[in-house]
Amino acid sequence: xxxxxxxxxxxxxxxxxxxxxxxxxxxxxxxxxxxxxxxxxxxxxxxxxxxxxxxxxxxxxxxxxxxxxxxxxxxxxxxxxxxxxxxxxxxxxxxxxxxxxxxxxxxxxxxxxxxxxxxxxxxxxxxxxxxxxxxxxxxxxxxxxxxxxxxxxxxxxxxxxxxxxxxxxxxxxxxxxxxxxxxxxxxxxxxxxxxxxxxxxxxxxxxxxxxxxxxxxxxxxxxxxxxxxxxxxxxxxxxxxxxxxxxxxxxxxxxxxxxxxxxxxxxxxxxxxxxxxxxxxxxxxxxxxxxxxxxxxxxxxxxxxxxxxxxxxxxxxxxxxxxxxxxxxxxxxxxxxxxxxxxxxxxxxxxxxxxxxxxxxxxxxxxxxxxxxxxxxxxxxxxxxxxxxxxxxxxxxxxxxxxxxxxxxxxxxxxxxxxxxxxxxxxxxxxxxxxxxxxxxxxxxxxxxxxxxxxxxxxxxxxxx
Numbered sequence: 302x303x304x305x306x307x308x309x310x311x312x313x314x315x316x317x318x319x320x321x322x323x324x325x326x327x328x329x330x331x332x333x334x335x336x337x338x339x340x341x342x343x344x345x346x347x348x349x350x351x352x353x354x355x356x357x358x359x360x361x362x363x364x365x366x367x368x369x370x371x372x373x374x375x376x377x378x379x380x381x382x383x384x385x386x387x388x389x390x391x392x393x394x395x396x397x398x399x400x401x402x403x404x405x406x407x408x409x410x411x412x413x414x415x416x417x418x419x420x421x422x423x424x425x426x427x428x429x430x431x432x433x434x435x436x437x438x439x440x441x442x443x444x445x446x447x448x449x450x451x452x453x454x455x456x457x458x459x460x461x462x463x464x465x466x467x468x469x470x471x472x473x474x475x476x477x478x479x480x481x482x483x484x485x486x487x488x489x490x491x492x493x494x495x496x497x498x499x500x501x502x503x504x505x506x507x508x509x510x511x512x513x514x515x516x517x518x519x520x521x522x523x524x525x526x527x528x529x530x531x532x533x534x535x536x537x538x539x540x541x542x543x544x545x546x547x548x549x550x551x552x553x554x555x556x557x558x559x560x561x562x563x564x565x566x567x568x569x570x571x572x573x574x575x576x577x578x579x580x581x582x583x584x585x586x587x588x589x590x591x592x593x594x595x596x597x598x599x600x601x602x603x604x605x606x607x608x609x610x611x612x613x614x615x616x617x618x619x620x621x622x623x624x625x626x627x628x629x630x631x632x633x634x635x636x637x638x639x640x641x642x643x644x645x646x647x648x649x650x651x652x653x654x655x656x657x658x659x660x661x662x663x664x665x666x667x668x669x670x671x672x673x674x675x676x677x678x679x680x681x682x683x684x685x686x687x688x689x690x691x692x693x694x695x696x697x698x699x700x701x702x703x704x705x706x707x708x709x710x711x712x713x714x715x716x717x718x719x720x721x722x723x724x725x726x727x728x729x730x731x732x733x734x735x736x737x738x739x740x741x742x743x744x745x746x747x748x749x750x751x752x753x754x755x756x757x758x759x760x761x762x763x764x765x766x
Contacts, residue, residue, distance in 0.1 A: 303330045305465040310522045313468065314370050317363050324356040324363075324373035328417055331375050335419070335466045343441045344451070344460035346380055347388065348420040355417045362415050371529055372415030377467035379458050380421040381428055381504040382513060384408050391504050392436040393426045395620045395639035405502025406537065407471060407513050407530045414529055419467045422457030426641045427611065428475055428506040430454050431713050433482070434704055435643045442700070443485060445739055449697040452482025458516050459486040468518070469526055473503055475511035476599055477692075477717025480729035483516055484692035484742025487731050489523045489759070490516045492717075494749045495724030496541040498527075499534035507606035510599075510721040520730060520759035527752060546751040549758045552577055553587035553685035561712075563695045565735045570691050573732045573743050573762070577689070580761050585685055590677045592719055594670050599718040600711055601654050601667035608651030611644065646707065675723040682725075682748050687758060690716045692729040692742035720746050728755045730762055 303322055316322055332352065339345050349355075352375075359373035378384060381391040383401035385408075390396040404412065411418075425435040433441040433456030441456040443449040444464040451460040455472030459482035462470050472479040474492035483490025491514045503513050515526035534540045554574065559567065578584055616622025616635035623638055625631030640648070654663035681688065694715055703710040720727035725746050732743035743762070747754045 303327060305330060305334065308468060309519055310370060310374055310468065310525045313374060314372075317368070317373055324359045324417065325353060327373070328352050328356040328375055328419075331419060331466060331468075334464065338444070338464045339466065341442060341447055342444055342460050342464055343439050344422055344457045344464060344466055345377070345420045346390070346392065346423050346438055346457070349387070349418055352417060352419055359415045359417055369414045370525060371411065373417060374469065375417045375419050375467050376411065377419050377422045377458055377461040377470040378408070379455050379470070379472045380424050381473060382408060382471055383502040384418060384421075387421065389421070389504070391427045392424045392438055393639070393641065393644070394437045395614050395616070395635070397437070397621060399620055401502075403502060405513075406499035406534045408502065410530050422455075422461050422470065424457055425454035426644050427504065428454040428473055428478055428511065429607070429643045429647055431477065431481060431710055432698075432703070433457060434700065435641055437641055440700055443697045445487065446697065446737070449699055449739070450485065452485035452697065454478040455490075455516065456482045459483050459488055459490065462486070462488045462516050462518060469522055470516040471513055472516050473511050473513050474721065475506050476603065476714045476721050479514050479516060480692050480717050480727060480742070480744060481713070483729045485697040485740060487734075487740030488516055488518060489520050489728065489730055490514070491523050491527055491728045491752070491755070492720055492726065493527060493531065493752060494726040496539045497531050497543060497726070497750060497752065499532070499537040499540050501534055501536040505610045507603045508610060509606060510603060520728070520756055520763050523728070523759075524756040541750070543752070544750045546748070546754045549582070549686035549747070549754045551583040551585055551685040551687075553585050553681055553688045555587050555589045555592065555688065555690065557588055558592055558690070561694060562691065566691050566694060566696065566741060569733050569741045570743070573766075574689070576765055577762065580765065587681050587685060587688070589681050591670065591673045592677065595674060595719045595722060596712060596715050598667045598670045598674065599714065599722055601663050602671060602722070604647045604651030605655050605664050606651065607647045608655060611648055671722050674719060678719060678723050678725065679748070686747065686754060688746045690744045690746070692716060692744040696735050696737075696739035696741055716744060725749060726752045726755060728759055730759045732766060
């Protein structure tokens with residue numbers, strides 16, 4: 302019997318090398334957990350039928366000496382990341398039967414390393430949501446409490462790792478979609494620097510904001526997975542080379558920004574600050590001008606990009622299509638019936654803010670504020686090494702609690718969207734639990750390409766937490 306809860310990537314690699322168990326043994330253990338739990342949790346939309354064949358192929362690499370650290374590691378993949386020949390539906394009816402024709406760059410790198418792809422995970426439709434309640438294929442429930450959400454939009458990936466249905470997972474983050482579900486499910490989630498990881502083969506929701514990243518059990522595993530998937534890619538023109546940074550010494554706390562926050566989240570945050578002090582970090586009170594406009598700015602910029610990026614889903618080139626009286630009516634039928642409510646809401650909102658007479662008033666103004674927020678945060682990061690915030694203002698909320706109030710749902714992104722607007726890296730690390738045993742997360746944010754600083758800090762915090 303393999304104790305899945307104690308495994309890390311490096312430990313698994315050593316077990317494989319020592320012959321303690323095979324890749325197939327491990328994959329079968331994860332499959333048992335999925336068979337037992339996925340019916341209730343709905344983390345996976347599909348468990349791939351060839352995982353045992355993948356495991357056998359991976360095992361050969363340990364025999365012939367070509368195995369890498371990720372060889373044979375079972376990984377779950379969010380349903381908006383393309384794996385050639387597999388369904389990639391982005392949890393939408395419009396792409397229910399769409400099979401990817403090529404590999405995303407992150408997938409190509411994992412294939413080269415010999416990872417085992419367990420299956421594709423549930424998500425908010427086209428990554429639009431913060432709870433995985435917007436999937437066309439059912440809600441993903443929180444492994445800690447089945448009455449609560451797993452977070453979103455990468456809720457399936459976070460739940461898969463939390464329930465021991467995979468050792469690690471890939472998600473995407475546009476406004477907190479890796480970090481918030483990681484916080485809700487008690488795992489680690491990294492939103493990399495914009496450009497550090499290729500977006501090629503990842504379905505775009507808002508191209509200037511979203512990026513793929515890892516979801517893992519530990520900060521060390523997060524670092525290992527990030528180091529494999531990062532790097533310049535000629536197929537994504539925004540990708541940039543990484544750099545090495547010095548160790549963090551000072552941590553900035555924007556206390557004036559901690560408003561309307563759950564009492565237990567705030568208590569946990571203060572306890573976490575004391576733990577960071579005990580590690581020798583200097584805790585400084587900081588102010589970040591204009592950061593209070595982050596959510597408002599994000600919810601203008603993001604829908605504008607959504608309305609543009611979603612135009613391709615019209616049922617003509619790929620995806621499902623419904624018959625209409627004529628071509629235009631066919632578009633209306635297809636998009637009207639096969640897109641979910643939240644997707645339509647964001648397309649309409651984005652089309653409005655980009656329309657003649659309003660784009661200057663809304664979209665252009667939002668981009669000006671985005672630049673102001675970026676300058677403010679960059680200036681603060683010249684004074685401190687890292688900014689710390691709770692990942693979410695609340696623990697995982699109950700299913701249905703916010704579905705009728707989109708504004709409350711959007712405000713749940715208050716602490717995460719700034720990293721997407723600015724392109725900065727941010728990591729969510731488990732920081733404890735509430736009185737109801739619901740996980741909480743602590744978020745660290747640093748300068749561009751300073752992920753190693755976040756990993757170093759995260760590993761130290763993890764040890765004493």
